[in-house]
Amino acid sequence: MLNKQVTALLNDQINKELYSAYLYLDMSNYYSEESLNGFENWFYVQTQEERDHAMLFRTYLLNNGEKVTLEAVAKPNITFTDFKMPLTAALEHEREVTASINNIYAAAYEAKDFRTMQFLDWFVKEQGEEEKSTEDLVKRFELFGNDAKGLYMLDAELGARVYAAPSLVL
Secondary structure (H helix, E strand, C coil), rough: CCCCCCCCCCHHHHHHHHHHHHHHHHHHHHHHEEEEEHHHHHHHHHHHHHHHHHHHHHHHHCCCCHHHHHHHHCCCCCCCCCHHHHHHHHHHHHHHHHHHHHHHHHHHHHHHCCCHHHHHHHHHHHHHHHHHHHHHHHHHHHHHCCCCCHHHHHHHHCCCCCCCCCCCCC
């Protein structure tokens, strides 16, 4: 059995990951409506990744004999007014997710829950990659997004992104 506080935080993280998927789906929809299909694709792949992250937390809890408690997923409440806004919102959101993962890790450390710490190691690394790729996308948009040809090329590049399921072994 896992520590009760750690279990509660892991359950809460499932909801946060599902919200992330919902938020990125909203961003994907925005770009679809604006006919930026590459940006739409990039955020749709993010949607799939976040959904899978929620399932990894679910599986970890179940594999450790813990009850999974699902809560309502909040509706994204952002109205996008320009092409850059979803990108900066995504970066801010990834930083919030990183803080949440770090908070769970700290609780697991406090409880000497080494199994959960080992499980979270993958997410710590993943969040570093998520923040870097999103930050790079913001920077690239700032460099090229105000030029129609640059925006077109960036959109085409983002359209080539392909989803790959996480390789974390539970």
